Amino acid sequence: MQVSQLDKTFFALSDPTRRAMLAQLAEGDALLKDLAEPFDMTLPAVSKHLKVLEDAGLVKRTREAQRKPATLDPKPLKEAADWLEKYREIWAANFDRLEGLLDEMKKINKEGK
Numbered sequence: 001m002q003v004s005q006l007d008k009t010f011f012a013l014s015d016p017t018r019r020a021m022l023a024q025l026a027e028g029d030a031l032l033k034d035l036a037e038p039f040d041m042t043l044p045a046v047s048k049h050l051k052v053l054e055d056a057g058l059v060k061r062t063r064e065a066q067r068k069p070a071t072l073d074p075k076p077l078k079e080a081a082d083w084l085e086k087y088r089e090i091w092a093a094n095f096d097r098l099e100g101l102l103d104e105m106k107k108i109n110k111e112g113k
Contacts (some may be wrong), residue, residue, distance in 0.1 A: 005057065006083055009076040012056035017041075018049050022058060024071035035070065 012018050021035050035045040050070060053059040057076045061068050 003075060006080060008056040009080045011054050012058055018053055021049060022072060025070060029069040029071045031067060031069055
C-alpha cells in the first residue's frame, strides 16, 4: 500500500511533540539539541520525531560544517490546509442548511401554538 503525502503529513501532525517541534521551527532553524531542550526525552527519541517530520517533508535538514540545522518546510502544511478547507466548506454548507431547517421548524412550531 502506498502512503500519500497527505497521510504522512497528518501522521506527523498527530503527535503533540512533533507539533511543538514544528512550532519551534516556525520561529527559525534549530539544531537537534535545541529542539530537544523543552522535552523530557533523550536525543535519540527527539531524533526519531524529527525523522518522522523529515519523512513527511515538513522539515528539511542541511549540513553546515559540523552542524545539521532543521528548517521548517510549510508546503505540506499548505496542502493539508487546502484539503481541510474543501471539507470545511462542505460542513459549513451542511450547517447552513441545518440552521435553515431549524428556523423553519421553529416558525412552524410558533404558528401552531
